[in-house]
Amino acid sequence: MREMTYSEAMAIGILEALAEDETVVLMGAGFGGLHGDPAVWGQLREKFGDRITNPPIAELGYCGIAVGAALTGLRPIVAIGTGSFSFEAFPQIANEAPQAYYGSRGQVTCPVVFHMRAGIRGAGALQHSTAPQAMYWNTPGLEICVPGSPADVRGLIKAAVRSDNPTIFIDHERLHPLMGEVDETSSGDIPLGVADVKREGSDVTIVATSIMVHRALEAAESLADQGVSAEVVDPRTLVPLDKDAILRSVAKTGRVVVADETQKSCGVASEIAATIAEEGFDSLRAPIKRVAIPNVPIPYHQSEEDYVTPTAQRIVEAAQVICS
Amino acid sequence: MAGSELSVDTLKSALHRMMLIRRAEEQVIDLATSFDDLIRGHYHVYIGQEASGVGACMALGPDDYMFTTHRNHGHVIARGGEPSPVIAEIIGRTTGYNKGRGGTFHVIAKHLGVLQTSAIVGGCVPMAAGAAFSIKKRGTDQVSLVFFGDGVLEEGAFHEALNMSSLWKLPLIMMCENNSVLPEGRRQGEYPSSSFAATQLADVAKAMNVETHVVDGGDVREVAGLLTELAHRTRAGEGPFFIESRMTRWPGNRGSFPELIGGPHQMDWTWDPGTADARLQDWLTNSDPVSLLCRSLVEEGAMTREEVEEIDAATRKEAEEAREFALSSPTPSPESAMDYIFA
Ligand SMILES: Cc1ncc(C[n+]2csc(CCOP(=O)(O)OP(=O)(O)O)c2C)c(N)n1
Numbered sequence: 212m213r214e215m216t217y218s219e220a221m222a223i224g225i226l227e228a229l230a231e232d233e234t235v236v237l238m239g240a241g242f243g244g245l246h247g248d249p250a251v252w253g254q255l256r257e258k259f260g261d262r263i264t265n266p267p268i269a270e271l272g273y274c275g276i277a278v279g280a281a282l283t284g285l286r287p288i289v290a291i292g293t294g295s296f297s298f299e300a301f302p303q304i305a306n307e308a309p310q311a312y313y314g315s316r317g318q319v320t321c322p323v324v325f326h327m328r329a330g331i332r333g334a335g336a337l338q339h340s341t342a343p344q345a346m347y348w349n350t351p352g353l354e355i356c357v358p359g360s361p362a363d364v365r366g367l368i369k370a371a372v373r374s375d376n377p378t379i380f381i382d383h384e385r386l387h388p389l390m391g392e393v394d395e396t397s398s399g400d401i402p403l404g405v406a407d408v409k410r411e412g413s414d415v416t417i418v419a420t421s422i423m424v425h426r427a428l429e430a431a432e433s434l435a436d437q438g439v440s441a442e443v444v445d446p447r448t449l450v451p452l453d454k455d456a457i458l459r460s461v462a463k464t465g466r467v468v469v470a471d472e473t474q475k476s477c478g479v480a481s482e483i484a485a486t487i488a489e490e491g492f493d494s495l496r497a498p499i500k501r502v503a504i505p506n507v508p509i510p511y512h513q514s515e516e517d518y519v520t521p522t523a524q525r526i527v528e529a530a531q532v533i534c535s
Numbered sequence: 536m537a538g539s540e541l542s543v544d545t546l547k548s549a550l551h552r553m554m555l556i557r558r559a560e561e562q563v564i565d566l567a568t569s570f571d572d573l574i575r576g577h578y579h580v581y582i583g584q585e586a587s588g589v590g591a592c593m594a595l596g597p598d599d600y601m602f603t604t605h606r607n608h609g610h611v612i613a614r615g616g617e618p619s620p621v622i623a624e625i626i627g628r629t630t631g632y633n634k635g636r637g638g639t640f641h642v643i644a645k646h647l648g649v650l651q652t653s654a655i656v657g658g659c660v661p662m663a664a665g666a667a668f669s670i671k672k673r674g675t676d677q678v679s680l681v682f683f684g685d686g687v688l689e690e691g692a693f694h695e696a697l698n699m700s701s702l703w704k705l706p707l708i709m710m711c712e713n714n715s716v717l718p719e720g721r722r723q724g725e726y727p728s729s730s731f732a733a734t735q736l737a738d739v740a741k742a743m744n745v746e747t748h749v750v751d752g753g754d755v756r757e758v759a760g761l762l763t764e765l766a767h768r769t770r771a772g773e774g775p776f777f778i779e780s781r782m783t784r785w786p787g788n789r790g791s792f793p794e795l796i797g798g799p800h801q802m803d804w805t806w807d808p809g810t811a812d813a814r815l816q817d818w819l820t821n822s823d824p825v826s827l828l829c830r831s832l833v834e835e836g837a838m839t840r841e842e843v844e845e846i847d848a849a850t851r852k853e854a855e856e857a858r859e860f861a862l863s864s865p866t867p868s869p870e871s872a873m874d875y876i877f878a
């Protein structure tokens with residue numbers, strides 16, 4: 212076991228994916244973002260420079276080229292950068308990639324990974340803060356990974372690459388510097404569609420992904436001080452969604468807060484809450500609470516940005532309401 | 536109309552605007568680097584490109600539209616924006632042009648015809664073409680001018696907007712600021728690039744039957760002369776036009792976090808570039824639009840060094856006051872995040 216940053220663990224996962232299959236290629240290499248550590252990310256170029264293509268600023272074009280490459284035997288990982296920029300490529304991501312397999316009734320597969328850093332990063336303002344996972348969830352045929360820990364990002368990037376389906380891989384600028392343990396002596400494989408209970412508890416379930424896992428754990432800590440035992444369930448992938456794990460936890464606690472950093476309307480929290488209401492209604496002892504972003508774009512100044520950010524404190528408040 | 540015909544008074548006011556942009560941007564860099572919590576993300580400054588923005592805006596009238604990008608601060612000031620509300624916007628204060636909602640990427644000032652500032656590479660060009668479309672439909676004699684970087688030609692949105700603006704003969708001026716040009720290539724030369732296949736940026740516009748021009752974006756007289764002529768012709772229905780305005784990158788403009796090499800610009804460096812940090816000397820000698828203009832005005836006898844330095848002192852003071860204004864302005868209340876969602 213070694214403590215490392217989320218960013219380093221992702222780099223290790225990508226390096227492992229490149230090493231295990233020579234059809235894996237990178238379209239762009241800016242996975243580490245503006246603050247990517249050159250000592251970590253430089254290894255991609257050193258070890259696999261011949262498998263990296265640096266595209267022009269042409270999201271629609273290079274995502275389409277990755278789709279075409281995926282239809283013909285390569286497994287591209289596309290570094291789109293900021294999640295908002297993926298909208299420039301929406302026609303290829305939403306209209307083409309997810310429909311190749313379905314539309315051909317299984318004749319062809321499209322094993323492409325679209326990587327993006329999404330969410331409220333701090334002064335990203337209107338066009339550098341979008342978290343598009345809910346929008347992609349509304350696009351059947353796309354798998355969606357939203358890992359929140361170093362071990363999860365390492366394992367899931369490999370699972371995404373191995374998958375024969377197009378996968379949206381979303382991390383968060385604020386996750387990159389966070390530390391966690393990674394076991395480099397094992398493969399660290401994690402299958403898609405398997406949730407992880409990040410903390411056990413008995414009074415209330417907090418379902419959270421990506422950056423929200425950390426806020427949920429912080430909330431659970433302060434709830435514990437108040438005598439409330441919270442369980443934190445991290446689905447890790449939205450598609451496929453490990454409904455059983457969520458429903459199992461809710462059956463135990465009878466209360467649930469779904470915390471997510473997407474907008475509240477038709478967001479990630481909405482879909483999870485609806486699933487619980489539909490399939491776990493009998494376990495519920497209180498209404499389901501959603502902690503999410505109000506339905507506004509993301510403003511620039513910190514005071515307004517903090518106001519719309521779903522924080523640990525807001526999770527605590529939501530839990531208090533249903534546990535009282 | 537040749538640029539050299541500009542009157543001394545006009546040139547003085549152009550120099551004033553250029554220096555004002557330089558000094559305001561220096562304040563922006565200082566605010567970003569001296570405080571952790573003012574400009575929390577990455578940002579872009581217009582140092583080294585001042586002649587292009589100021590020269591182009593000299594051709595605009597009060598009712599014209601102007602669109603810009605992530606590198607907008609200098610364009611807004613060139614258009615007549617005051618440094619105080621620009622800097623206030625950049626640090627998110629309620630006295631900023633958009634009351635702190637947009638920050639560095641999105642300075643918007645309707646009274647200057649700056650209606651929507653996009654940080655999406657390529658986002659501004661179709662919108663500017665749309666403003667030109669509306670001008671034509673409404674039958675006014677306005678012009679829509681859009682500033683954008685050379686990277687925009689890599690985006691599909693540019694090509695679609697270019698095609699429609701040509702098909703529909705829109706009153707649009709596309710001012711492509713190519714800030715990747717070596718000094719010797721500013722007047723002629725090709726555009727060797729790993730990310731753009733055409734030999735010249737203007738080749739694409741030519742293929743779409745759009746009249747194109749290449750201008751030395753480091754020379755405010757050339758830019759103002761060309762743009763004034765093209766603005767007239769645009770109003771006469773001869774648009775659209777594509778201009779490649781070539782300039783040489785300021786050495787402090789590296790990546791997403793600019794660096795004030797050797798501190799704020801000193802007028803000594805203008806008169807004798809050899810006194811500056813070694814990394815700046817070549818740029819100050821051959822490419823800095825502010826220094827080039829200062830030296831040529833003095834050489835021509837249009838201004839004395841002292842007069843130039845007076846303008847510099849005035850703009851420095853103006854920029855310092857703008858900084859103080861911004862710093863002493865209120866921040867938005869948290870709840871104001873919920874205002875202005877729908878009209
Ligand atoms: C659609 C999109 N893709 C990528 C980016 C990230 N980005 C910001 S500025 C920039 C480079 C732009 O180059 P250019 O247009 O030449 O402008 P310059 O910064 O040189 O003025 C890039 C790639 C973005 N803002 N929008």
Ligand SMILES: [Mg+2]
Pocket residue numbers: 684685686712713714715
């Ligand atoms: Mg450029």
